[in-house]
Amino acid sequence: MELGTKSLTVYELLYVIGIIAISFSSIFVRWSEADVAVIAMYRLYLTNLLLLPLAWRYRNELFRLSPRQWGWLTASGAMLALHFLLWMASLRLTTVASSTVILTLEPLMVMLGSYFLFKTKASRIMLIGMFIAIAGSAVIGAGDFRLSGTALLGDALSLLGTAAVAIHMLIGKKLRESIDAFPYNFWVFATAATFLALYNIAQGNSFTGYEAREWGIFLLLAIVPTLFGHYLFNWLLKYMNATAVSMSVLGEPVIASLLAWVLLKEALAGYQLVAGAFVLFGVWLFIRFGDKAEKPEPKPREGETSFDRTETGTV
Incomplete structure (x- = not known):
């Protein structure tokens, strides 16, 4: 399921599809x-059920993992479960x-984490795009922020869930260097669903x-x-840097x-629509130039060429 040649147009199209797809999550x-x-548990278990027809094709890759990779897969799944729950x-x-x-x-959390963990740096135009998008997003939500009652608790839960998914994204970025999309997603979804099952018990x-009706929503x-959405973004982690992928949110x-x-009859003012246009423009700037912020190749040691180096792929 990996593409041999990078085509920026294809990746951008898939990226947009992923953004639209994850936007339906809150509605469902x-x-x-x-x-x-x-809801979260069955969402992930049913996803893996739908992926089972491909499991035979990837049967070797599914179990050809080191103990270290299993450990980080478990951690990634735990963070994904915590994100969904919160x-x-x-x-x-x-x-x-x-x-x-x-x-x-x-993306701010992921960008900082990528800088400290992978030495990935964002270009000036990427930072401008992020600033535009975040400012526009703040305008969209400004009219709905309420600093009292259950709304404040809801905002706090969303913030904690955001931190959890940022950690999940950073772990996934490293693991995807050595693990194909299918085994990575399959085990992360299975692990997250199992953590949620234990919580439900x-x-x-x-x-x-x-x-x-409920099963239909699941x-x-x-x-x-x-x-x-999530499967597609995890697949894109091998071809885009983690900060660029996290910009989908x-x-x-x-x-x-x-x-x-449209569907829940929640109020939406005209200024929020204008802010939405700024958000989309900022996201476009970021994904258009996101490939320019990849981690630089390490310098070869004395007497070594770039072809002599191999990726260990472990974290």
Whole structure:
């Protein structure tokens, strides 16, 4: 499932598809009446169920992992589970605009982490694009931020969930250097779902007895924002730097707010639409120049050429 030759146009198209896909996540969660931990668990288990037909093709890669890689896969899955648990819970306490706009802090967290861990630097135009997008996102959510009651708790949960997914993204960036997209996604989703299952058992949440409508929402979450969103972004981590991929969340408040306006009847002012245009422009600047911020090649040691070096791929 890896492309042999990098085509920037193809990657940008897939990136946009991923942004649209993840924007439906908040809508589906708001439609469901199940506990958020149950929603997240079945979302991931059903995703892996849909991926099973490909498992035989990748049977060797699925189990050809070092103990160190298994350990970091577990950590990545734990962070993804924590992200879903906290962020989905925030959607029950605050508006879609407020919850998703806080996610725009993710690329800042990832950029800082990439700099310290991978020595990845952002270009000036990438920083400008990020600033434009974050400023526009802040405008979108400004009218919905409420510093009291359950809304404040919802905002705090979204912030903690953002930190969790940033850590997940940084771990994934390193692991994807040596693990193909399918085994990485399959095991991360399975691990995250299992952590959520243990949480549901501890909380006494029911695993059965849901109406057909709920199962339909679980399936939609597996197909749209997970397969065409998270899976796609994890696949792109091998071809784009982690900060550029994490910038996808800056487009989510725009599309999610529009969807909430149409489908959930949440208010959306004209100035928020204008801010949305600025967000999309900032995201476009970032993804257009995101490939220029990759980690530089290490200098060869004395007597060694670039062809002599091999990637260990472990963290």
